[in-house]
Amino acid sequence: MPKLKKILLIEPDKLLGDILLCAFKEAGFDLTYATNAQDGVSLADEIMPDLVILELQLISHSGIEFMYEFRSYPDWENTPLIIYSSVPPAEFNLSQDCMLEKLNVSKYLYKPSTSITELIRASRELLNSANIKQSKKSHAGA
Amino acid sequence: MNNNVLLPLGPKLSQQLLLSVAEQIKLPLIQISRQAELGSMGLSSDFSQIRTIAENGLKLLDSYSLGLQLANMHSYELAPEAVSVSSVLYEADQQLRALARLYNVNIKLNISGRYEPVMAHRQGLQSAIIGLASALIEALPSQTKDEQTTLQLATHRCRYGIVAGVYANVPNLSNDTLKRGRKLYGVSRQPLVNVSHTSAAGIFVADAIFRAMNLKLHVSRHHRLYGLGVVLQPSTQLAMV
Numbered sequence: 001m002p003k004l005k006k007i008l009l010i011e012p013d014k015l016l017g018d019i020l021l022c023a024f025k026e027a028g029f030d031l032t033y034a035t036n037a038q039d040g041v042s043l044a045d046e047i048m049p050d051l052v053i054l055e056l057q058l059i060s061h062s063g064i065e066f067m068y069e070f071r072s073y074p075d076w077e078n079t080p081l082i083i084y085s086s087v088p089p090a091e092f093n094l095s096q097d098c099m100l101e102k103l104n105v106s107k108y109l110y111k112p113s114t115s116i117t118e119l120i121r122a123s124r125e126l127l128n129s130a131n132i133k134q135s136k137k138s139h140a141g142a
Numbered sequence: 143m144n145n146n147v148l149l150p151l152g153p154k155l156s157q158q159l160l161l162s163v164a165e166q167i168k169l170p171l172i173q174i175s176r177q178a179e180l181g182s183m184g185l186s187s188d189f190s191q192i193r194t195i196a197e198n199g200l201k202l203l204d205s206y207s208l209g210l211q212l213a214n215m216h217s218y219e220l221a222p223e224a225v226s227v228s229s230v231l232y233e234a235d236q237q238l239r240a241l242a243r244l245y246n247v248n249i250k251l252n253i254s255g256r257y258e259p260v261m262a263h264r265q266g267l268q269s270a271i272i273g274l275a276s277a278l279i280e281a282l283p284s285q286t287k288d289e290q291t292t293l294q295l296a297t298h299r300c301r302y303g304i305v306a307g308v309y310a311n312v313p314n315l316s317n318d319t320l321k322r323g324r325k326l327y328g329v330s331r332q333p334l335v336n337v338s339h340t341s342a343a344g345i346f347v348a349d350a351i352f353r354a355m356n357l358k359l360h361v362s363r364h365h366r367l368y369g370l371g372v373v374l375q376p377s378t379q380l381a382m383v
Contacts, residue, residue, distance in 0.1 A: 014245050016176060019177060023183065026185055055339075059338065086169075112168055
């Protein structure tokens with residue numbers, strides 16, 4: 001049986017976290033969630049996620065702070081990361097370059113208008129393309 | 143209809159409050175939408191949860207309207223009555239139970255002291271307490287590693303009168319945080335960034351209700367817990383009787 005892909009969700013609202021947990025499990029992913037940035041970093045260290053889904057509005061440390069911390073570790077430099085937030089993406093128009101290049105954000109999905117199905121589809125696509133990149137790298141290495 | 147309904151709060155403040163409520167109301171709507179989507183995916187959708195979430199959103203809208211109405215009243219129209227704080231907290235506890243259960247928060251009612259009634263607008267006081275408590279309930283699971291957290295609805299005496307408040311293990315809650323939040327709500331998405339991941343509209347609506355009642359929301363401590371409370375004056379009328 002193939003190993004389930006590990007997803008780390010950082011979602012401050014417990015109810016939404018529970019709903020996404022249920023939907024992603026059903027879709028065949030191994031999702032774990034944290035409700036704040038600090039727990040998110042500890043969990044990432046524990047489970048070594050294949051993908052991170054992140055809300056930007058968190059208590060104390062924001063999602064942006066989490067990303068700076070997360071990307072500072074070589075192991076997680078290229079881990080696909082989806083922002084799934086209630087903050088409209090238009091608010092980041094001026095800092096888009098920083099988001100895409102420095103923080104290596106794979107996708108920005110606006111929470112109110114993105115359904116669970118769309119989020120699962122986006123996650124699957126990113127995991128597949130990460131897989132392809134990985135296998136190309138290992139072929140080149142061989 | 144009175145066209146000036148928003149004026150007593152000040153046009154800027156009422157606009158800020160509206161923005162804060164609009165931002166807050168997104169959360170229950172997203173929760174309901176996602177629950178419904180779970181159902182359409184063939185997974186079990188929890189209808190009682192949907193009902194609780196919707197009712198909580200409606201309560202916030204009701205409190206918001208009440209806050210604006212009270213702000214529009216002259217002091218002689220407010221008609222404060224002798225209110226038992228314990229009964230207000232008991233009623234709030236009953237109304238908050240379902241929401242607290244969803245967030246795994248245990249509500250404890252601390253009304254053991256026998257205090258005289260206070261002069262207040264009963265509905266306003268109750269709506270404000272429910273607003274404060276709801277805002278903390280939503281934020282608590284994100285602040286602690288404990289499986290279950292406790293929120294206390296309490297009344298106690300202080301040197302200025304009788305306090306009615308909501309308390310939890312929220313050490314980040316300070317007078318400075320609240321002061322900053324008052325300046326930022328409606329402008330920032332997270333005016334109380336160390337306390338809540340939302341716009342915490344429940345807290346600012348409660349603040350507006352208290353202000354309309356000539357009361358002031360304070361950060362206070364009780365039994366080693368941090369919280370938000372209001373000091374109420376005992377009813378001297380009844381003391382004479």
